[in-house]
Amino acid sequence: MALVVVVVFVIPSRHSTTALSESPSLAQGAGDTVKMSAETRQCIACHQEKGITAAAIRDWKRSTHAVNEVGCEKCHLPAADAAEVIRKTASACKDPRVRSKVSARNCTFLS
Ligand code: HEC
Ligand code: HEC
Numbered sequence: 001m002a003l004v005v006v007v008v009f010v011i012p013s014r015h016s017t018t019a020l021s022e023s024p025s026l027a028q029g030a031g032d033t034v035k036m037s038a039e040t041r042q043c044i045a046c047h048q049e050k051g052i053t054a055a056a057i058r059d060w061k062r063s064t065h066a067v068n069e070v071g072c073e074k075c076h077l078p079a080a081d082a083a084e085v086i087r088k089t090a091s092a093c094k095d096p097r098v099r100s101k102v103s104a105r106n107c108t109f110l111s
Helices: 016-022 038-050 054-061 072-076 084-088 104-110
Strands: none
Touching: 038 054, 038 072
8 A cells, every 4th residue: 555645845935915815815805704893894884885996905905904803993093183284184084084194193003
């Protein structure tokens, strides 16, 4: 009886982002496997229905932010102490709370 030895070489990728986009759950794409908040789900649902911002959604789904459940709302709804120019400048989005410019003040989700 023949004994077959299979040797698998695991080649480490140079960048963690490469590893991430190659991980099966995310590479198969499309984020059906990405956990997301109800809020993020709504952002994506409407944008997909209208056929807009597909690249932004795809990039998010493949990002470390998605893995860590940092949804769209964590960045695009301005923090209360965000710069006035951001808080007061409405975006074109149908959700009136949304801002296209993102404030560094929103980064408190990290703490
Ligand atoms: C970690 C923060 C962060 C998260 C999470 C995030 N965004 Fe963004 N997004 C940004 C920043 C920063 C910009 C660039 C803003 C600027 O031009 O000043 C941006 C730009 C955009 C733009 C305009 C640029 C373009 O490609 O047309 C859209 C649309 C957008 N985001 C949608 C989304 C959606 C939808 C989600 C969730 C699926 C999301 N973003 C999640 C930070 C974020
Ligand atoms: C009911 C539909 C709907 C929902 C819900 C929605 N959007 Fe939008 N959003 C739009 C449409 C339509 C546009 C494009 C407007 C245009 O360019 O004329 C847009 C544009 C944007 C832009 C670009 C704005 C600009 O001025 O360039 C961002 C960023 C964005 N949406 C983020 C979000 C985020 C984050 C959420 C969830 C918190 C969200 N959207 C929920 C419909 C929606």
